[in-house]
Amino acid sequence: MIDNDRLIGIFAYRDCLQAALKVLREKGVDIQAVYSPVPLHEVEETLSAKPSSVRYFTLTGALLGIVAGIFLSVYTSLQWKFIVGGKPIVSYVPMVIVAFEFCILLAIVFNLLGMLINSRLPRFSIPTHYDTRFTGDRFGILVQCAESERETVAAILKKSGAEEVRHAT
Amino acid sequence: MRPDEIIQASLQAGSQIEKRSRLLLVIFFCMTLLGAAVFLSTIAGPQAARAWQAYLVNFVFWTGLSFGAVLFVAIMNMTSARWSRPIKRFAEAPGAFLPIACVLFIVLYFGREHIFPWIHEPVAGKQLWLNVRFLFIRDGAGLALLTALSLVLLYQSASADRKAALRSSPGSLIEGKRPKLQAALSPAFGIVYAIVLSLIAIDLIMSLDPHWVSTLFGAYYFMGSFYTALAALMVLCGISLSAYGLQDFIMPRQFHDLGKLLLGFCVVTGDFFYSQFLVIWYGNLPEEAQYVILRVRNTPWQLLAWTVLIVCFALPFVILLNRKIKMKPRAMVMLGIIILIGMWLERLLLIAPSLWKGEQLPLGMIELSISAGFLGAMALCVLLFLRQFPILPLSDPLFLEMLQASHEQSRETAA
Numbered sequence: 001m002i003d004n005d006r007l008i009g010i011f012a013y014r015d016c017l018q019a020a021l022k023v024l025r026e027k028g029v030d031i032q033a034v035y036s037p038v039p040l041h042e043v044e045e046t047l048s049a050k051p052s053s054v055r056y057f058t059l060t061g062a063l064l065g066i067v068a069g070i071f072l073s074v075y076t077s078l079q080w081k082f083i084v085g086g087k088p089i090v091s092y093v094p095m096v097i098v099a100f101e102f103c104i105l106l107a108i109v110f111n112l113l114g115m116l117i118n119s120r121l122p123r124f125s126i127p128t129h130y131d132t133r134f135t136g137d138r139f140g141i142l143v144q145c146a147e148s149e150r151e152t153v154a155a156i157l158k159k160s161g162a163e164e165v166r167h168a169t
Numbered sequence: 170m171r172p173d174e175i176i177q178a179s180l181q182a183g184s185q186i187e188k189r190s191r192l193l194l195v196i197f198f199c200m201t202l203l204g205a206a207v208f209l210s211t212i213a214g215p216q217a218a219r220a221w222q223a224y225l226v227n228f229v230f231w232t233g234l235s236f237g238a239v240l241f242v243a244i245m246n247m248t249s250a251r252w253s254r255p256i257k258r259f260a261e262a263p264g265a266f267l268p269i270a271c272v273l274f275i276v277l278y279f280g281r282e283h284i285f286p287w288i289h290e291p292v293a294g295k296q297l298w299l300n301v302r303f304l305f306i307r308d309g310a311g312l313a314l315l316t317a318l319s320l321v322l323l324y325q326s327a328s329a330d331r332k333a334a335l336r337s338s339p340g341s342l343i344e345g346k347r348p349k350l351q352a353a354l355s356p357a358f359g360i361v362y363a364i365v366l367s368l369i370a371i372d373l374i375m376s377l378d379p380h381w382v383s384t385l386f387g388a389y390y391f392m393g394s395f396y397t398a399l400a401a402l403m404v405l406c407g408i409s410l411s412a413y414g415l416q417d418f419i420m421p422r423q424f425h426d427l428g429k430l431l432l433g434f435c436v437v438t439g440d441f442f443y444s445q446f447l448v449i450w451y452g453n454l455p456e457e458a459q460y461v462i463l464r465v466r467n468t469p470w471q472l473l474a475w476t477v478l479i480v481c482f483a484l485p486f487v488i489l490l491n492r493k494i495k496m497k498p499r500a501m502v503m504l505g506i507i508i509l510i511g512m513w514l515e516r517l518l519l520i521a522p523s524l525w526k527g528e529q530l531p532l533g534m535i536e537l538s539i540s541a542g543f544l545g546a547m548a549l550c551v552l553l554f555l556r557q558f559p560i561l562p563l564s565d566p567l568f569l570e571m572l573q574a575s576h577e578q579s580r581e582t583a584a
Contacts, residue, residue: 085451087453093451094447098425
């Protein structure tokens with residue numbers, strides 16, 4: 001659709017933001033982004049966005065970590081073939097600890113990577129519709145709608161208490 | 170929710186308990202009698218040692234559970250936790266078993282010949298510590314002190330709530346100041362808990378194999394006891410939730426948080442086990458390693474050891490990783506029961522191999538009936554305690570704060 005239009009509504013109060021989101025979702029308007037200077041759990045619930053895919057990154061990291069830990073301890077033991085205290089060269093008991101530590105390490109690293117990739121960070125240019133007050137004292141909703149619906153969507157935003165509704169380029 | 174509504178809900182739940190608990194009281198009383206009868210008849214017969222062993226396993230398990238539950242209350246006080254306020258009374262309830270636990274400890278004195286191998290074969294150099302009189306004096310004193318601390322703590326909080334319920338004037342709730350005595354006693358309880366439970370672990374469990382030493386054993390026992398208490402609390406909350414209509418107070422959030430704690434202490438207890446095991450494995454000293462080898466490699470224990478590892482640690486860990494399941498009371502009750510059984514078996518695994526020389530696992534009707542007796546006594550205490558005091562901590566200022574906060578939150582999401 002070429003005649004798509006994007007609107008951004010700026011709110012001073014989280015109650016207004018929340019009310020606007022409720023109405024927008026009921027009407028089936030495409031909400032593209034919600035900006036907020038603080039984490040808002042009720043917004044997450046209202047948007048009922050599907051759980052972020054970061055957890056799959058973490059799981060992959062954890063499993064890879066276990067494998068890497070086992071591999072490292074087996075590989076190094078076999079390289080040196082040191083017999084300590086009559087124990088077998090490849091023994092499982094201390095391997096658990098190395099595997100555990102690697103599991104946590106890689107899970108964390110992958111978690112961080114997953115977060116960065118999903119939030120498309122680092123970002124070197126700020127989108128033009130972004131208002132710097134979103135990191136200060138204002139909330140924002142970015143919606144996409146057809147040219148014909150523009151008036152009604154703008155009315156919804158205004159009616160819910162938006163201070164300002166403007167065209168997002 | 171207005172204060173008078175809270176009192177109303179609490180009274181309603183109280184009358185529900187009153188009404189429904191009569192039959193249960195009779196059942197639990199019969200269970201206690203059955204356990205006592207089987208125990209008394211067995212110690213008079215040829216299987217006396219087996220009965221004493223089952224008695225000791227149960228004593229260690231249930232006493233640890235009660236103290237662990239009171240520790241949960243003490244931790245709540247120390248951290249000014251709000252989320253757990255609605256389940257405070259349930260956490261206090263197992264503490265009502267403690268006076269009985271003290272009596273049961275005295276009973277152990279009559280079984281000393283069957284329980285402590287070092288009475289027949291004194292260990293050179295350890296007689297100063299391992300002698301009957303000193304053991305019963307120090308453990309008895311420790312138990313009495315910790316029980317006294319627990320009872321003061323419980324009575325302070327429960328009787329204030331009863332007063333609030335009797336006054337039932339809506340305003341009186343808000344005035345409640347933070348109770349100072351409870352705030353002062355809670356950290357003291359935490360410290361004495363660690364010392365006394367370590368003492369019990371060393372004297373009543375570790376000394377059964379008098380040549381074996383593990384410095385972490387006391388901590389392992391008291392952490393395990395707290396883990397057991399959390400599982401028991403989960404079961405208690407899950408059952409009471411629907412039975413007494415407390416859905417407005419005990420919400421999925423409480424189960425979620427309790428589930429997170431359970432996961433945490435599952436990991437901690439498992440970690441304490443592994444820390445001991447790793448050191449013993451590395452050192453490979455005969456007197457240390459034989460304790461583990463007996464339990465992990467020899468029949469009939471080896472199957473029990475693997476069961477304990479899976480049921481207490483592996484299974485709860487995997488299940489509790491899931492976020493949604495932690496908020497489902499029914500699933501959590503099931504898991505709680507599984508952990509309780511697992512931890513009971515774990516206590517059996519710690520004690521029985523040191524004493525039992527038979528070919529078969531000492532798990533039969535004798536153990537079952539004695540455990541039923543202990544379970545009955547514990548359930549009786551819990552029920553009587555819950556009948557005696559309001560089910561919600563009415564006088565607790567943090568409880569009201571918590572209700573207000575969650576109420577505002579739910580109004581926000583509803584708006």
